[in-house]
Every structure is written in C-alpha cells, then in structure tokens.
Amino acid sequence: MKHLKLRSFTAFAAIGALMVTSACGSTASENANTAPANTSEKPAASAAAPAASTPVKVLWWHSMGGELGKAVDKLVADFNASQKDIQVEAVYQGSYDESLNKMKASMDSKSGPTMIQVFEIGSRFMIDSKAITPVQKFIDAEKYDLSKLEENILGYYTFDGKLNSLPFNTSNPILYYNKDMFKAAGLDPEKPPQTFEDVKKAAEAISKTKPGAGASFAIYGWFMEQFFANQGAELIDNGNGRTSPATKSQVNSDIGVKTLTWWKDLVDSKVATNLGRKTDDTKKAFLAGQVAMTLDSTASLRGIVDGANGKFQVGTAFLPKPADAKEGGVIVGGASNWILNNKPEAEQKAAWEFMKFLAKPETQAFWHINTGYFPITKAAYDQQSVKDNLTKYPQFKTAVDQLHNTKLNKATQGAVMGVFPEARQLTETAIEEALTGKKQPQAALDDAAKGISEKIANYNKTVAK
Incomplete structure (x- = not known):
C-alpha cells in the first residue's frame, strides 16, 4: 500500500x-x-x-x-x-x-x-x-x-x-461543582445543574456574595465539540465526516451560536469568570474555592477529588445542555x-x-x-479492584453513566477531519473573541467556520493527489 x-x-x-x-x-x-x-x-x-x-x-x-x-x-x-x-x-x-x-x-x-x-x-x-x-x-x-x-x-x-x-x-467531559459553595448559596448540593439554564441560576446564586465565582470554563475547542454532540448536532457536514469526507464546518450553526451566546452571557453578567485557554488554570481556581463549577475531563477526576480533600466536597454531573435540546450525548x-x-x-x-x-x-x-x-x-x-475504586470515588459513577447513557449516532460518534487540531484552534479563537467582546458570537463563529472550511478544502486536495 x-x-x-x-x-x-x-x-x-x-x-x-x-x-x-x-x-x-x-x-x-x-x-x-x-x-x-x-x-x-x-x-x-x-x-x-x-x-x-x-x-x-x-x-x-x-x-x-x-x-x-x-x-x-x-x-x-x-x-x-x-x-x-x-x-x-x-x-x-x-x-x-x-x-x-x-x-x-x-x-x-x-x-x-x-x-x-x-x-x-x-x-x-x-x-x-x-x-x-x-x-x-x-x-x-x-x-x-x-x-x-x-x-x-x-x-x-x-x-x-x-x-x-x-x-x-x-x-469524556463532566461538570465538577463545589458542594460546599452550593450549600452556602442556598442550593441543594445533591441536585447539580443539568441544563444551561440551571447553570446560569446556580452561578447567579453563588455570585451574589462573590461576583464571578459561579463558574469558569476553559476556552477549549473540545468543550464546544461536546456541546454540539450533547445537543444531537453534527460539527461538520457529510455526517460529521463519516458518510463521506467533510467539506465544510458547521460550527457557526444555530447550535454553535446558541451555545456561545450562553457562555458569553455567563461572563458578561459576571456570574462566571473567563480564565483563558488552559484547563489547568480553571482546575486550580476550582480547587482553590475561587469558582464553584468547572468543566474538565473524567480523566482528571481522581486528581480533582484528591486535591479538594479536606477543603470541600466535590460533586459531579453530566455535561449540561439547553433545556430544549435534542437528544444527544458525549463523544469519547x-x-x-x-x-x-x-x-x-x-x-x-x-x-x-x-x-x-x-x-x-x-x-x-x-x-x-x-x-x-x-x-x-x-x-x-x-473486577473487585474497580468496584473498590468506585466506592472510594463515587463521583466516577457520573462519568460511567454519562458514557453508557449516550446513544451512538453520527453526532455522538464525533467529527473526523484531517485538519482537526487546526480546526480546534480556530474554534478557540472564536470563543475567545466572543468572551472578550471583540466579536459577537455569530460573527466570531462565521469567521471560524470559513477558516476551517478552507483548511478542509486544502487538505482534501492534498489527499486526492
């Protein structure tokens, strides 16, 4: 070959x-x-x-x-x-x-x-x-x-x-939350947010005494990809690049704009804090008790739970989505x-x-x-060792349940394209531009979609040679 x-x-x-x-x-x-x-x-x-x-x-x-x-x-x-x-x-x-x-x-x-x-x-x-x-x-x-x-x-x-x-x-990504901060804000620590709207309400309650302490989500393209899948939406055309090679990005679709608008609103209303692109920064802020909610990989769970030990109780929840979202799930x-x-x-x-x-x-x-x-x-x-581990870290059941509750389709299978790393960078630039007020969500995502589609076209020409 x-x-x-x-x-x-x-x-x-x-x-x-x-x-x-x-x-x-x-x-x-x-x-x-x-x-x-x-x-x-x-x-x-x-x-x-x-x-x-x-x-x-x-x-x-x-x-x-x-x-x-x-x-x-x-x-x-x-x-x-x-x-x-x-x-x-x-x-x-x-x-x-x-x-x-x-x-x-x-x-x-x-x-x-x-x-x-x-x-x-x-x-x-x-x-x-x-x-x-x-x-x-x-x-x-x-x-x-x-x-x-x-x-x-x-x-x-x-x-x-x-x-x-x-x-x-x-x-896959899950929502991590500080149960102690939830309780102090009058929220039920055993009922984590499930929707975008729930996240906003919880963040508002927590930020009454400390502006911006409600949440912080890193500017990470992976999160946007996951938000698409969780709403049953495909990130690129041609069945997320699985029916046939993708030709264009759909990151500027209504789903993308709705998601970024919600994200921007959290920051603009000062119930969430933008800490930039590094998940390590949002993780540190969460472990320091500076923010009550964050998004991170399930692979970070043990480190986060152990890091909070003796300081506060860590809760975990499924990746949130709009209340009216179509059925979806997470991508591995x-x-x-x-x-x-x-x-x-x-x-x-x-x-x-x-x-x-x-x-x-x-x-x-x-x-x-x-x-x-x-x-x-x-x-x-x-395996008994896994059962014992789940007993020690019950928060991991959230991650397992989220994986098993995901129904496999083109959206949750995940997008595939030869220029994915570069596409992710362009998406992160769009998120950053929107959160910092440089561009409105639609304009930022339009520019990202155009750039990604051009990269895809160039890649496809190279592969065809």
Missing part, C-alpha cells in the same frame, strides 16, 4: 505547530499500588509468531508522561514477563502532536514504531496516510469478539464499518493504538497480541485505577 506523499505529511507537520492538548485533558497522577491480576495468561504465540530463540520486538510509541508513563511501563513489563515470544519496548515521544510528527519523519526509514498511540482527532489523518494496517484485519482473522468492548468507545474509531485502531485511553476523547504497515507481518501480529493484552479486563482495571481513564472492556467493571 502506497503511503501518503511526503508533502502531505509535511503539511500536517505545519499544522502540528498549532496543535493543542488532546481531548483526554489533564489526568489524575496518583499512582495506586494495585497491579493487574491474572496477567500471566500467555498471548497466543502461534498467532503472533513462530516460537524462536529471539523474540519478536514491538516498538510502541506513546504520549503518556509522568505517572501515566509509570503505569504504561508496568503494563509493558507485565506483558513481557507473561511470555517469551514477544518483547515490547515502550518509548515516550512527547505530546500527541509531537509523536505524530516524529512518525511522519520516520516513514521512509525503519526507525519508526510498530504501533503508535494517536489522539482521537488524528484518526482521519492516520487513515488517509495509508501507513496503517487496520486492526479489523486481525479481528476478522481470528474472529476476535468486539462485543466485550464498550460500543460507545469503539464507535469513534469505526469508519465504514471497519475498526482501524484499538482504543486505549478514553475519557483520548487516544487509540495503530499498527503501521511498513513493518514485517510477524511484527504486526505481535503488536496485535499486545493490543489484546491491553484490552484484557484485568489490564483495563489496572489502567483505570491508576489513571482515571475509562476501561474500554465491559468486564473490567466486574
């Missing part, structure tokens, strides 16, 4: 300079002492490679740093110790966009990885690159049972009925693992064996507990 021409990769590298952090958000960094149970079960050596004196080496590039990286190293060590035919080497490559640009640079050599972790918004590019072997090939060959994995997570990575990569780390964020097709077949099969190990209930239980990411495997919730 021919790779996407080098100039396409170069074009993407230019986009990389504008890329933002992935949808997985900030993650909890506490490293629990729970290890995967039963990881000694051997992968099917016959499927991976014939028994040999030298094991097949799999080079895995990932973007999990810090405590997440320690969890990754533990998983790799357990897999390598469980059998003798495959040895995985995990190498941290920096942020998602940095890793992807390094992959581009390695395409004409043998120095690249066997498999690579790529953020969800890089999926369209990975497919168009023609550089991957879809995992569907291995699934079909051995009739691997996908029904044991979460349908709403698989949905994002399924294109034309085919799974191209296997999900690994998954999250995070990343998946891809197998590259410029490696020998035995090496690719070995990578698939490792992917299956990562999807095991015991492995996913360990990963979930130590990182805060969702298990991608349903049976992981039956």
